[in-house]
Amino acid sequence: MARTFNLNAQCHCGTISQPIRSPPIDDLAHDFRAQESSPKKVQLCHCTSCRRSTGNLYASYYLFSPPHLENTTAYPPIPINPDRPDKIYRRHFCSTCGCHIFRSIFDKQRVKYSDVKLKASECMRWGVATGTLDDVARNVEFSDHVFVGDTKDGGAAVWLRETYRGPLSVYAHAGRDYYTGKFPPRITFSKQKHRYPHLPLLGDDQLKASCLCKAVQFHITRPTSSLQIVSPNIPDFLKGEKEKEGRWWLRENGTKYLAGLCVCRTCRLTSGFEIQPWAYVPRANISFNSPSQHASTGEEATTSTPLNLEALSAGIFTTYETSLQ
Ligand SMILES: [Zn+2]
Ligand SMILES: [Zn+2]
Ligand SMILES: [Zn+2]
Incomplete structure (x- = not known):
């Protein structure tokens, strides 16, 4: 039976406040995030684009149906062109308080896995920044650190090893595949040395x-x-x-x-x-x-x-x- 939930996303100044609806079940995806079970699994993304767009050590988004975008400012300012997607992410910020609230991602793989020609809107997946949700602990399970390789030194994955629900897996690039359900190899940190295993720390002044x-x-x-x-x-x-x-x-x-x-x-x-x-x-x-x-x-x-x-x-x-x- 479909699980119903009642989540609301809100920015600091209150200009943006809207209910969040679960995305329709994705028949192309093997993905754990498409299942109706609760709580939804959410990844912590350390990629350069997420870090430099947010000022945070990582970004995390809860997948949901397309939002209302009134009173938001987007970067990049021009929407992604699905026929020539040179950019993959578009992020939306409250035009008054600057809160980062929504992200859309153009999903190239979706085109590959679909038997029918998809409309542009069907290739976009929408996420809401998890910090803007009012009931994160009950509805979200942070599951993996992904794209940790972009940080060069391991970033927050070095010390944020677990949540109260259990340990977090660490991946140098993408995590579990949304379509095939396969896992890439994980990274493990040594218990003694709190260093990322592959890259030395930078010595620049x-x-x-x-x-x-x-x-x-x-x-x-x-x-x-x-x-x-x-x-x-x-x-x-x-x-x-x-x-x-x-x-x-x-x-x-x-x-x-x-x-x-x-x-x-x-x-x-x-x-x-x-x-x-x-x-x-x-x-x-x-x-x-x-x-x-x-x-x-x-x-x-x-x-x-x-x-x-x-x-x-x-x-x-x-x-x-x-x-x-
Ligand atoms: Zn605001
Ligand atoms: Zn990212
Ligand atoms: Zn800038």
Whole structure:
């Protein structure tokens, strides 16, 4: 018997709030996600596109029927052309608060496995960002880490080994095949060394960062010993004793920046995901990179300037202000 459920997806500002309907049973798929049993299995995707579109260490989506897209802003702005799909993903964000809420994915394999010619809309699969759902624990089972190879160092899969429902499997690329039901080989981490088994950690002195479209590009330098550095805003969980200890944002003998995982309602409903990772880095260690032209030769170059949000050219960032709650 078909299971009925009553899920709602919502962004932080409340502009987007809509019920989520289960997708119709997919007769092409062998997939576990197409079964009507509860809870639905959801993968944690570490691919470069997911990370650079969300700012999170991974993205997770609950598959469902096409949503209403009013009041959302999409990237890429132009819909995917099913006849020439150079892009596979399209992501939708609340136009007011920026919350990432929906994703559509063009499914090339679906065309391959179907005996009949499919309409463009039948080749799209829709997902809702799991952090925007109101009853995740009861309806979603996080099952696998996928595309962990894109992270180069294992990313969150190194320390997020299990949920309360059991261990998470780890895959370098895609996980279980949606159509054949076959599993690729899994990756196992050694218990002693919390390192991704195949790739060494990078030794560069500049840690590069950018969003997917590259309008935002910056780099972080290694922690400096300067005493004049302006402290980042101290997070609530360190206020009090730790605040007096000086450079509270450094760890491991001053070689690493402190990072934290926030699960507050504001982070969840503005990012779209349950866990929002933040690193605490002073502005002096962040340089914003903008494309420029060399003054005399006209060659393309990059200008690096210390991060100053007020001085950045318009249109790069959109800001949404909210009180803590
Ligand atoms: Zn919103
Ligand atoms: Zn992905
Ligand atoms: Zn961008």
